[in-house]
Amino acid sequence: MNPDLSVQLGPVRLKNPILTASGCFGYGLELTDLIDLNQLGGIVSKSLTPQRRWGTGPHRLVETSSGLINAIGLENIGVEAFLSEKLPKLQEYDTAIFANIMGNTVEEYGEVAGRMNGVTAISGVEINISSPNTKRGGMHFGVDPEMTYQVVRAVRDATDRPVIAKLSPNVTDIVHIAKRAVDAGADMISLINTLWSLAIDPNTGKPQLGNITGGLSGPAIKPVALRMVHQVARQIPRPVIGIGGIAEVTDVIEFLMAGATAVQIGTANFYEPTVTMRLVRELKEECIRRGIERVSSLTGSVQIQ
Protein backbone atom coordinates (compact mmCIF):
# COMPACT_ATOMS: atom_id res chain seq x y z
CA MET A 1 0.00 0.00 0.00
CA ASN A 2 1.28 3.44 -0.94
CA PRO A 3 -1.02 6.05 0.59
CA ASP A 4 -1.52 9.32 -1.25
CA LEU A 5 -0.37 12.10 1.07
CA SER A 6 -1.08 14.93 -1.37
CA VAL A 7 -3.69 17.53 -0.54
CA GLN A 8 -5.42 20.25 -2.52
CA LEU A 9 -5.15 23.54 -0.66
CA GLY A 10 -7.48 25.74 -2.67
CA PRO A 11 -5.60 26.39 -5.90
CA VAL A 12 -2.38 24.89 -4.51
CA ARG A 13 -1.43 21.21 -4.72
CA LEU A 14 0.88 20.03 -1.91
CA LYS A 15 2.77 16.73 -1.93
CA ASN A 16 1.82 16.29 1.70
CA PRO A 17 0.02 18.31 4.37
CA ILE A 18 3.10 19.10 6.49
CA LEU A 19 4.22 22.74 6.32
CA THR A 20 6.51 24.78 8.51
CA ALA A 21 4.92 27.67 10.41
CA SER A 22 5.96 31.27 9.97
CA GLY A 23 8.54 32.48 12.48
CA CYS A 24 9.51 28.92 13.34
CA PHE A 25 11.69 28.03 10.38
CA GLY A 26 13.60 31.24 9.59
CA TYR A 27 13.65 31.85 5.87
CA GLY A 28 13.70 28.13 5.08
CA LEU A 29 17.40 27.73 4.30
CA GLU A 30 18.95 27.58 7.76
CA LEU A 31 18.67 23.81 8.25
CA THR A 32 19.30 22.41 4.78
CA ASP A 33 22.21 20.36 6.17
CA LEU A 34 19.83 18.62 8.59
CA ILE A 35 16.53 18.62 6.67
CA ASP A 36 15.70 17.61 3.10
CA LEU A 37 13.27 20.38 2.15
CA ASN A 38 12.12 18.26 -0.79
CA GLN A 39 10.29 16.01 1.65
CA LEU A 40 8.12 18.80 3.07
CA GLY A 41 4.70 19.83 1.80
CA GLY A 42 5.79 23.42 2.01
CA ILE A 43 7.54 26.10 3.97
CA VAL A 44 6.25 29.44 5.21
CA SER A 45 8.69 32.33 5.60
CA LYS A 46 9.14 34.52 8.63
CA SER A 47 6.81 37.56 8.51
CA LEU A 48 8.12 40.00 5.91
CA THR A 49 7.64 43.75 6.19
CA PRO A 50 8.29 46.48 3.58
CA GLN A 51 11.67 47.31 5.14
CA ARG A 52 14.09 45.44 7.35
CA ARG A 53 13.14 45.52 11.04
CA TRP A 54 15.36 44.86 14.04
CA GLY A 55 12.74 43.73 16.56
CA THR A 56 12.78 44.02 20.33
CA GLY A 57 15.66 43.79 22.77
CA PRO A 58 16.40 40.87 25.10
CA HIS A 59 14.82 38.73 26.37
CA ARG A 60 12.61 37.52 23.56
CA LEU A 61 11.77 34.03 24.82
CA VAL A 62 10.62 32.33 27.98
CA GLU A 63 9.74 28.68 28.40
CA THR A 64 6.46 27.70 30.09
CA SER A 65 4.88 24.32 30.80
CA SER A 66 4.79 22.53 27.43
CA GLY A 67 5.11 25.89 25.75
CA LEU A 68 7.10 28.94 24.84
CA ILE A 69 6.29 32.64 25.00
CA ASN A 70 7.99 34.83 22.40
CA ALA A 71 8.19 38.51 21.63
CA ILE A 72 10.55 38.86 18.68
CA GLY A 73 9.12 42.20 17.58
CA LEU A 74 8.83 41.29 13.90
CA GLU A 75 12.55 41.28 13.26
CA ASN A 76 13.01 40.33 9.60
CA ILE A 77 15.23 41.08 6.63
CA GLY A 78 12.47 42.83 4.65
CA VAL A 79 10.57 41.72 1.58
CA GLU A 80 13.18 42.78 -0.99
CA ALA A 81 15.98 40.82 0.66
CA PHE A 82 13.75 37.77 0.87
CA LEU A 83 12.86 37.93 -2.83
CA SER A 84 16.41 38.62 -4.02
CA GLU A 85 18.52 36.57 -1.57
CA LYS A 86 16.35 33.73 -0.22
CA LEU A 87 13.74 32.93 -2.86
CA PRO A 88 16.17 31.99 -5.67
CA LYS A 89 17.76 29.38 -3.38
CA LEU A 90 14.41 28.12 -2.07
CA GLN A 91 13.22 27.62 -5.65
CA GLU A 92 15.85 24.93 -6.13
CA TYR A 93 13.82 22.67 -3.85
CA ASP A 94 10.70 20.74 -4.80
CA THR A 95 8.43 22.16 -2.13
CA ALA A 96 5.78 24.86 -2.00
CA ILE A 97 6.99 28.26 -0.79
CA PHE A 98 4.65 30.58 1.05
CA ALA A 99 5.56 34.14 2.01
CA ASN A 100 4.14 35.41 5.29
CA ILE A 101 3.64 39.18 5.21
CA MET A 102 2.98 41.90 7.72
CA GLY A 103 2.54 45.65 7.96
CA ASN A 104 1.63 48.38 10.40
CA THR A 105 -0.95 49.95 8.08
CA VAL A 106 -3.35 48.60 5.48
CA GLU A 107 -1.17 50.29 2.87
CA GLU A 108 1.96 48.46 4.08
CA TYR A 109 0.22 45.10 3.73
CA GLY A 110 -0.73 46.05 0.19
CA GLU A 111 2.81 47.19 -0.53
CA VAL A 112 4.41 43.90 0.53
CA ALA A 113 1.73 41.83 -1.21
CA GLY A 114 2.28 43.87 -4.37
CA ARG A 115 5.89 42.71 -4.43
CA MET A 116 4.59 39.14 -4.70
CA ASN A 117 2.34 39.92 -7.66
CA GLY A 118 3.31 37.67 -10.54
CA VAL A 119 6.04 35.95 -8.52
CA THR A 120 5.04 32.42 -9.46
CA ALA A 121 7.74 30.86 -7.29
CA ILE A 122 5.56 31.82 -4.35
CA SER A 123 2.64 29.42 -3.94
CA GLY A 124 0.75 31.75 -1.66
CA VAL A 125 0.84 34.84 0.50
CA GLU A 126 -0.02 34.26 4.15
CA ILE A 127 -1.19 37.39 5.95
CA ASN A 128 -0.12 37.81 9.56
CA ILE A 129 -2.97 39.99 10.75
CA SER A 130 -1.80 39.89 14.37
CA SER A 131 0.17 43.14 14.10
CA PRO A 132 -0.60 46.51 15.66
CA ASN A 133 -2.32 49.06 13.45
CA THR A 134 -0.26 52.20 14.05
CA LYS A 135 -3.06 54.33 12.56
CA ARG A 136 -5.53 52.95 15.08
CA GLY A 137 -3.54 53.36 18.30
CA GLY A 138 -1.77 50.03 17.94
CA MET A 139 -4.96 47.98 17.99
CA HIS A 140 -4.27 44.63 16.38
CA PHE A 141 -5.81 44.22 12.94
CA GLY A 142 -6.79 40.65 13.60
CA VAL A 143 -9.05 41.31 16.59
CA ASP A 144 -11.46 43.44 14.57
CA PRO A 145 -13.62 41.95 11.76
CA GLU A 146 -13.61 45.12 9.67
CA MET A 147 -9.88 45.78 10.00
CA THR A 148 -9.36 42.14 9.05
CA TYR A 149 -11.53 42.70 5.99
CA GLN A 150 -9.55 45.79 4.97
CA VAL A 151 -6.17 44.08 5.28
CA VAL A 152 -7.20 40.95 3.41
CA ARG A 153 -8.86 43.08 0.74
CA ALA A 154 -5.72 45.20 0.30
CA VAL A 155 -3.63 42.07 -0.14
CA ARG A 156 -6.19 40.45 -2.46
CA ASP A 157 -6.17 43.55 -4.67
CA ALA A 158 -2.37 43.77 -4.73
CA THR A 159 -1.39 40.25 -5.73
CA ASP A 160 -2.43 37.44 -8.05
CA ARG A 161 -0.99 34.86 -5.64
CA PRO A 162 -3.34 32.69 -3.54
CA VAL A 163 -4.08 34.48 -0.27
CA ILE A 164 -4.11 32.84 3.17
CA ALA A 165 -5.45 34.79 6.15
CA LYS A 166 -3.70 33.68 9.36
CA LEU A 167 -6.04 34.35 12.26
CA SER A 168 -5.35 35.44 15.81
CA PRO A 169 -6.96 33.39 18.59
CA ASN A 170 -7.19 36.46 20.84
CA VAL A 171 -10.75 37.23 19.76
CA THR A 172 -14.29 36.62 20.97
CA ASP A 173 -15.70 35.20 17.71
CA ILE A 174 -13.13 33.57 15.45
CA VAL A 175 -15.79 32.36 12.99
CA HIS A 176 -17.01 35.89 12.33
CA ILE A 177 -13.48 37.07 11.64
CA ALA A 178 -12.83 34.10 9.36
CA LYS A 179 -15.98 34.92 7.41
CA ARG A 180 -14.90 38.52 6.92
CA ALA A 181 -11.51 37.32 5.67
CA VAL A 182 -13.29 35.11 3.14
CA ASP A 183 -15.60 37.99 2.16
CA ALA A 184 -12.47 40.03 1.43
CA GLY A 185 -11.15 37.35 -0.90
CA ALA A 186 -9.04 34.99 1.20
CA ASP A 187 -8.50 31.68 -0.60
CA MET A 188 -7.66 29.89 2.64
CA ILE A 189 -7.61 30.38 6.38
CA SER A 190 -4.74 29.36 8.65
CA LEU A 191 -5.08 29.30 12.41
CA ILE A 192 -4.08 29.82 15.12
CA ASN A 193 -1.39 32.40 15.79
CA THR A 194 -0.03 32.65 19.35
CA LEU A 195 -2.06 33.32 22.49
CA TRP A 196 -1.34 36.67 24.12
CA SER A 197 0.57 35.93 27.34
CA LEU A 198 2.63 37.23 30.23
CA ALA A 199 5.44 35.71 32.30
CA ILE A 200 6.74 37.28 35.52
CA ASP A 201 9.99 36.46 37.31
CA PRO A 202 8.81 35.86 40.88
CA ASN A 203 12.24 36.71 42.29
CA THR A 204 12.76 40.08 40.62
CA GLY A 205 9.08 40.95 40.25
CA LYS A 206 9.70 41.94 36.64
CA PRO A 207 8.24 40.65 33.39
CA GLN A 208 10.48 38.01 31.83
CA LEU A 209 10.23 39.43 28.31
CA GLY A 210 11.74 42.69 27.11
CA ASN A 211 8.42 43.44 25.41
CA ILE A 212 6.53 42.64 28.68
CA THR A 213 3.90 40.47 26.92
CA GLY A 214 4.35 37.89 24.18
CA GLY A 215 2.72 35.07 22.27
CA LEU A 216 2.32 31.57 23.72
CA SER A 217 2.94 28.62 21.41
CA GLY A 218 3.75 24.92 21.68
CA PRO A 219 1.77 21.85 22.79
CA ALA A 220 0.21 23.92 25.60
CA ILE A 221 -2.06 25.66 23.07
CA LYS A 222 -3.05 22.63 21.00
CA PRO A 223 -6.54 22.08 22.44
CA VAL A 224 -7.42 25.74 21.88
CA ALA A 225 -6.18 25.56 18.29
CA LEU A 226 -8.02 22.32 17.63
CA ARG A 227 -11.31 23.79 18.86
CA MET A 228 -10.90 26.89 16.69
CA VAL A 229 -9.96 24.88 13.60
CA HIS A 230 -13.06 22.77 14.11
CA GLN A 231 -15.32 25.82 14.54
CA VAL A 232 -13.95 27.62 11.49
CA ALA A 233 -13.62 24.64 9.14
CA ARG A 234 -17.26 23.58 9.45
CA GLN A 235 -18.58 27.08 8.70
CA ILE A 236 -16.18 28.44 6.09
CA PRO A 237 -16.21 27.29 2.46
CA ARG A 238 -12.43 27.47 2.17
CA PRO A 239 -9.55 25.14 3.05
CA VAL A 240 -8.19 25.52 6.56
CA ILE A 241 -4.59 25.09 7.66
CA GLY A 242 -4.28 24.02 11.29
CA ILE A 243 -1.53 25.43 13.51
CA GLY A 244 -0.89 25.15 17.23
CA GLY A 245 1.34 22.86 19.22
CA ILE A 246 1.64 20.10 16.65
CA ALA A 247 4.57 17.85 17.52
CA GLU A 248 3.38 14.27 16.97
CA VAL A 249 1.67 12.45 14.11
CA THR A 250 -1.40 11.98 16.27
CA ASP A 251 -1.62 15.77 16.53
CA VAL A 252 -1.57 16.01 12.73
CA ILE A 253 -4.37 13.47 12.45
CA GLU A 254 -6.46 15.26 15.06
CA PHE A 255 -6.17 18.56 13.20
CA LEU A 256 -7.12 16.90 9.91
CA MET A 257 -10.10 15.25 11.58
CA ALA A 258 -11.11 18.61 13.02
CA GLY A 259 -11.32 19.99 9.50
CA ALA A 260 -7.83 21.07 8.48
CA THR A 261 -6.60 20.28 4.96
CA ALA A 262 -2.97 20.84 5.95
CA VAL A 263 -1.03 21.74 9.08
CA GLN A 264 1.90 23.93 10.03
CA ILE A 265 4.58 22.89 12.50
CA GLY A 266 5.89 25.70 14.68
CA THR A 267 7.57 25.54 18.06
CA ALA A 268 8.47 21.85 17.71
CA ASN A 269 11.06 22.86 15.08
CA PHE A 270 12.99 24.61 17.85
CA TYR A 271 13.41 21.60 20.10
CA GLU A 272 13.39 18.96 17.39
CA PRO A 273 14.83 20.51 14.21
CA THR A 274 14.00 17.47 12.06
CA VAL A 275 10.42 17.10 13.35
CA THR A 276 8.80 17.94 10.00
CA MET A 277 10.58 15.11 8.18
CA ARG A 278 9.63 12.71 10.97
CA LEU A 279 5.97 13.74 10.77
CA VAL A 280 5.85 13.20 6.98
CA ARG A 281 7.32 9.73 7.44
CA GLU A 282 5.07 8.83 10.37
CA LEU A 283 1.97 10.17 8.61
CA LYS A 284 2.57 7.75 5.79
CA GLU A 285 3.14 4.90 8.24
CA GLU A 286 -0.01 5.83 10.13
CA CYS A 287 -2.08 5.85 6.91
CA ILE A 288 -0.78 2.38 6.10
CA ARG A 289 -1.54 1.16 9.63
CA ARG A 290 -5.10 2.50 9.42
CA GLY A 291 -5.67 1.46 5.79
CA ILE A 292 -6.15 5.05 4.65
CA GLU A 293 -5.51 5.41 0.91
CA ARG A 294 -5.73 9.20 0.71
CA VAL A 295 -4.77 11.41 3.63
CA SER A 296 -7.22 14.01 2.35
CA SER A 297 -10.05 11.68 3.35
CA LEU A 298 -9.25 12.46 6.99
CA THR A 299 -10.18 16.12 6.66
CA GLY A 300 -13.30 16.89 8.68
CA SER A 301 -13.83 13.24 9.59
CA VAL A 302 -14.38 13.85 13.28
CA GLN A 303 -17.54 12.01 14.31
CA ILE A 304 -19.96 14.14 16.27
CA GLN A 305 -23.34 12.68 17.20
Added chain:
Amino acid sequence: MQFMSGRFDLGAPVVENVCLGGKYYRLRALAPEIAAGVRPGQFCMIRPKNSGESLMRRPFSIAAVRDGEILEFAYTAIGRGTRLLASMKPDETLLCLGPLGNSFPVVSGSKAIVVAGGIGMAPFPFLNRVLTEHQVFPLTYYGARSADELIYVEEFHQLSEKVILATDDGTAGHHGFVTELLQRDLEEHKADAVVYACGPHPMLRRVKEIAAVHGVPAYLSMEEVMGCGVGICIGCPIPGLSTDGQDVNYLCCKDGPIFPSTIVRL
Protein backbone atom coordinates in the same frame (compact mmCIF):
# COMPACT_ATOMS: atom_id res chain seq x y z
CA MET B 1 36.71 33.76 13.22
CA GLN B 2 35.96 30.29 11.92
CA PHE B 3 32.43 29.09 11.30
CA MET B 4 30.62 25.80 11.71
CA SER B 5 30.90 22.88 9.36
CA GLY B 6 29.04 19.60 9.83
CA ARG B 7 26.19 19.68 12.35
CA PHE B 8 24.55 16.64 13.86
CA ASP B 9 21.42 16.05 15.93
CA LEU B 10 22.08 12.99 18.06
CA GLY B 11 20.72 10.99 20.93
CA ALA B 12 23.93 10.90 22.99
CA PRO B 13 24.27 8.37 25.81
CA VAL B 14 25.27 10.02 29.08
CA VAL B 15 28.58 8.61 30.28
CA GLU B 16 28.80 10.50 33.53
CA ASN B 17 26.91 13.28 35.30
CA VAL B 18 28.42 14.41 38.59
CA CYS B 19 27.98 17.24 41.06
CA LEU B 20 31.19 19.21 41.52
CA GLY B 21 29.85 20.90 44.65
CA GLY B 22 26.87 23.16 45.25
CA LYS B 23 24.97 23.90 42.04
CA TYR B 24 27.92 22.98 39.81
CA TYR B 25 27.76 19.89 37.61
CA ARG B 26 29.76 18.16 34.92
CA LEU B 27 28.07 16.01 32.29
CA ARG B 28 29.82 13.77 29.78
CA ALA B 29 28.00 12.27 26.79
CA LEU B 30 29.15 10.11 23.94
CA ALA B 31 28.79 12.04 20.67
CA PRO B 32 31.68 11.13 18.36
CA GLU B 33 30.26 12.86 15.27
CA ILE B 34 29.97 16.19 17.06
CA ALA B 35 33.20 15.75 18.99
CA ALA B 36 35.14 15.23 15.77
CA GLY B 37 34.39 18.69 14.39
CA VAL B 38 33.94 20.91 17.41
CA ARG B 39 36.09 24.00 18.05
CA PRO B 40 36.56 25.95 21.30
CA GLY B 41 33.76 28.42 22.00
CA GLN B 42 31.13 26.43 20.11
CA PHE B 43 28.04 25.10 21.86
CA CYS B 44 25.37 22.44 21.65
CA MET B 45 21.61 22.65 22.21
CA ILE B 46 20.86 19.91 24.72
CA ARG B 47 17.98 18.42 26.69
CA PRO B 48 17.25 15.08 28.31
CA LYS B 49 15.29 12.96 25.83
CA ASN B 50 12.60 12.48 28.45
CA SER B 51 11.94 15.93 29.84
CA GLY B 52 8.20 16.02 30.52
CA GLU B 53 6.71 19.48 30.15
CA SER B 54 10.10 21.13 29.69
CA LEU B 55 10.43 20.91 25.94
CA MET B 56 13.02 23.50 24.99
CA ARG B 57 16.69 22.68 24.62
CA ARG B 58 19.30 24.93 26.16
CA PRO B 59 22.65 26.11 24.86
CA PHE B 60 25.80 24.94 26.62
CA SER B 61 29.42 25.62 25.74
CA ILE B 62 31.58 22.59 25.23
CA ALA B 63 33.97 22.48 28.17
CA ALA B 64 36.14 19.69 26.83
CA VAL B 65 36.37 16.83 24.37
CA ARG B 66 37.54 13.63 26.08
CA ASP B 67 39.06 10.69 24.18
CA GLY B 68 38.07 12.35 20.92
CA GLU B 69 34.45 11.24 21.24
CA ILE B 70 33.00 12.45 24.52
CA LEU B 71 31.56 15.93 24.92
CA GLU B 72 31.86 17.49 28.35
CA PHE B 73 29.56 20.22 29.66
CA ALA B 74 30.02 22.22 32.87
CA TYR B 75 26.80 23.80 34.12
CA THR B 76 24.89 25.09 37.10
CA ALA B 77 21.51 23.62 38.05
CA ILE B 78 19.50 26.78 38.65
CA GLY B 79 16.29 26.52 36.60
CA ARG B 80 13.82 23.89 35.56
CA GLY B 81 15.78 22.79 32.50
CA THR B 82 19.15 22.60 34.21
CA ARG B 83 17.74 20.77 37.24
CA LEU B 84 16.35 18.16 34.85
CA LEU B 85 19.77 17.92 33.27
CA ALA B 86 21.32 17.44 36.71
CA SER B 87 19.00 14.49 37.35
CA MET B 88 20.27 12.54 34.33
CA LYS B 89 21.88 9.17 34.95
CA PRO B 90 24.49 7.27 32.93
CA ASP B 91 23.08 5.52 29.83
CA GLU B 92 20.14 7.91 29.64
CA THR B 93 19.82 9.76 26.34
CA LEU B 94 20.81 13.38 25.94
CA LEU B 95 19.42 15.09 22.84
CA CYS B 96 22.39 16.96 21.47
CA LEU B 97 22.48 19.27 18.43
CA GLY B 98 25.86 20.63 17.46
CA PRO B 99 28.43 21.86 17.06
CA LEU B 100 26.80 25.28 16.76
CA GLY B 101 27.99 28.86 16.46
CA ASN B 102 31.42 30.30 15.81
CA SER B 103 34.60 29.74 17.79
CA PHE B 104 37.34 31.67 19.55
CA PRO B 105 40.11 32.67 17.14
CA VAL B 106 43.38 30.97 18.07
CA VAL B 107 46.28 33.27 17.23
CA SER B 108 49.69 31.58 17.10
CA GLY B 109 52.44 33.63 18.71
CA SER B 110 49.97 35.69 20.74
CA LYS B 111 49.79 36.25 24.49
CA ALA B 112 46.44 34.72 25.42
CA ILE B 113 44.62 36.21 28.38
CA VAL B 114 41.60 34.24 29.51
CA VAL B 115 39.04 35.91 31.78
CA ALA B 116 36.41 33.62 33.29
CA GLY B 117 33.63 34.55 35.70
CA GLY B 118 31.48 31.97 37.50
CA ILE B 119 30.03 29.31 35.22
CA GLY B 120 31.39 31.44 32.38
CA MET B 121 34.48 29.28 32.82
CA ALA B 122 32.72 26.60 30.76
CA PRO B 123 34.35 27.14 27.34
CA PHE B 124 37.88 27.61 28.70
CA PRO B 125 39.18 24.13 29.55
CA PHE B 126 38.66 23.41 25.84
CA LEU B 127 40.09 26.73 24.61
CA ASN B 128 43.11 26.51 26.90
CA ARG B 129 43.84 23.00 25.65
CA VAL B 130 43.72 24.07 22.02
CA LEU B 131 45.82 27.16 22.79
CA THR B 132 48.52 25.08 24.47
CA GLU B 133 48.51 22.71 21.48
CA HIS B 134 49.42 25.82 19.47
CA GLN B 135 52.21 26.62 21.95
CA VAL B 136 50.20 29.51 23.36
CA PHE B 137 50.19 29.32 27.16
CA PRO B 138 47.47 31.58 28.54
CA LEU B 139 47.28 33.65 31.65
CA THR B 140 43.99 32.45 33.12
CA TYR B 141 42.07 34.89 35.30
CA TYR B 142 39.23 33.09 37.00
CA GLY B 143 36.77 34.59 39.44
CA ALA B 144 33.82 33.20 41.36
CA ARG B 145 31.73 34.09 44.37
CA SER B 146 33.57 31.78 46.71
CA ALA B 147 36.40 29.22 46.78
CA ASP B 148 33.96 26.30 46.62
CA GLU B 149 32.58 27.65 43.34
CA LEU B 150 35.95 27.50 41.59
CA ILE B 151 35.93 24.36 39.44
CA TYR B 152 38.41 22.80 36.99
CA VAL B 153 41.19 24.68 38.81
CA GLU B 154 43.66 21.80 38.53
CA GLU B 155 43.01 21.46 34.80
CA PHE B 156 43.43 25.20 34.34
CA HIS B 157 46.81 25.00 36.11
CA GLN B 158 47.90 22.30 33.64
CA LEU B 159 46.72 24.37 30.68
CA SER B 160 47.99 27.84 31.61
CA GLU B 161 51.22 29.69 32.08
CA LYS B 162 49.64 30.95 35.27
CA VAL B 163 46.22 30.85 36.94
CA ILE B 164 45.14 33.94 38.85
CA LEU B 165 42.08 33.45 41.04
CA ALA B 166 39.65 35.91 42.56
CA THR B 167 36.63 35.45 44.81
CA ASP B 168 33.96 37.87 45.89
CA ASP B 169 34.31 36.76 49.52
CA GLY B 170 38.10 36.42 49.59
CA THR B 171 38.09 32.69 50.33
CA ALA B 172 40.55 32.08 47.48
CA GLY B 173 42.91 34.34 45.57
CA HIS B 174 42.24 38.04 45.21
CA HIS B 175 39.40 39.38 47.35
CA GLY B 176 37.33 41.12 44.71
CA PHE B 177 36.53 40.99 41.03
CA VAL B 178 38.65 39.22 38.47
CA THR B 179 38.45 42.32 36.27
CA GLU B 180 40.39 44.28 38.94
CA LEU B 181 43.28 41.89 38.33
CA LEU B 182 42.94 42.26 34.58
CA GLN B 183 43.06 46.03 34.92
CA ARG B 184 46.16 45.75 37.15
CA ASP B 185 48.05 43.40 34.84
CA LEU B 186 47.01 44.09 31.25
CA GLU B 187 49.43 47.01 30.72
CA GLU B 188 52.34 44.67 31.44
CA HIS B 189 51.14 41.97 29.03
CA LYS B 190 49.52 43.99 26.29
CA ALA B 191 52.12 43.29 23.59
CA ASP B 192 50.57 40.64 21.27
CA ALA B 193 47.82 40.08 23.82
CA VAL B 194 44.46 38.59 22.88
CA VAL B 195 41.75 38.57 25.57
CA TYR B 196 39.12 35.82 25.72
CA ALA B 197 36.26 36.34 28.16
CA CYS B 198 33.07 34.65 29.29
CA GLY B 199 31.05 35.48 32.37
CA PRO B 200 28.34 37.71 33.80
CA HIS B 201 27.26 40.78 31.86
CA PRO B 202 28.93 43.34 34.20
CA MET B 203 32.22 41.41 33.96
CA LEU B 204 32.09 41.41 30.16
CA ARG B 205 31.36 45.15 30.17
CA ARG B 206 34.49 45.77 32.29
CA VAL B 207 36.60 43.49 30.09
CA LYS B 208 35.44 45.43 27.03
CA GLU B 209 36.35 48.75 28.71
CA ILE B 210 39.75 47.55 29.92
CA ALA B 211 40.64 46.01 26.56
CA ALA B 212 39.67 49.24 24.81
CA VAL B 213 41.85 51.35 27.12
CA HIS B 214 44.87 49.17 26.33
CA GLY B 215 44.08 48.69 22.66
CA VAL B 216 43.99 44.92 23.07
CA PRO B 217 41.61 42.77 20.97
CA ALA B 218 39.04 40.99 23.12
CA TYR B 219 36.65 38.21 22.17
CA LEU B 220 33.58 37.82 24.34
CA SER B 221 31.44 34.70 24.61
CA MET B 222 27.94 36.13 24.91
CA GLU B 223 24.88 34.54 26.42
CA GLU B 224 21.18 34.99 25.64
CA VAL B 225 18.07 32.87 26.02
CA MET B 226 17.89 30.69 22.91
CA GLY B 227 14.96 28.84 21.37
CA CYS B 228 16.62 26.90 18.59
CA GLY B 229 20.38 27.60 18.45
CA VAL B 230 20.33 27.63 14.64
CA GLY B 231 18.82 30.98 13.65
CA ILE B 232 15.24 29.95 12.89
CA CYS B 233 13.50 31.55 15.88
CA ILE B 234 15.38 34.90 15.88
CA GLY B 235 15.02 34.78 19.66
CA CYS B 236 18.54 35.58 20.90
CA PRO B 237 19.39 39.20 20.04
CA ILE B 238 22.78 40.67 20.92
CA PRO B 239 22.50 44.44 20.45
CA GLY B 240 25.55 45.68 18.61
CA LEU B 241 27.08 47.84 15.92
CA SER B 242 27.47 46.97 12.26
CA THR B 243 30.78 47.55 10.46
CA ASP B 244 29.45 50.92 9.30
CA GLY B 245 28.41 51.94 12.80
CA GLN B 246 24.67 51.28 12.60
CA ASP B 247 22.66 49.83 15.49
CA VAL B 248 21.89 46.20 14.73
CA ASN B 249 20.84 43.04 16.52
CA TYR B 250 23.19 40.15 16.08
CA LEU B 251 21.89 36.67 16.79
CA CYS B 252 23.85 35.04 19.60
CA CYS B 253 23.43 31.57 18.08
CA LYS B 254 24.30 32.34 14.47
CA ASP B 255 26.54 35.42 14.53
CA GLY B 256 28.12 34.34 17.83
CA PRO B 257 28.36 33.27 20.53
CA ILE B 258 31.86 34.77 20.20
CA PHE B 259 31.93 38.48 19.36
CA PRO B 260 34.78 40.99 19.12
CA SER B 261 34.20 43.32 22.10
CA THR B 262 34.14 46.35 19.80
CA ILE B 263 30.89 45.37 18.04
CA VAL B 264 28.64 44.50 20.99
CA ARG B 265 26.74 46.93 23.20
CA LEU B 266 27.12 46.07 26.87
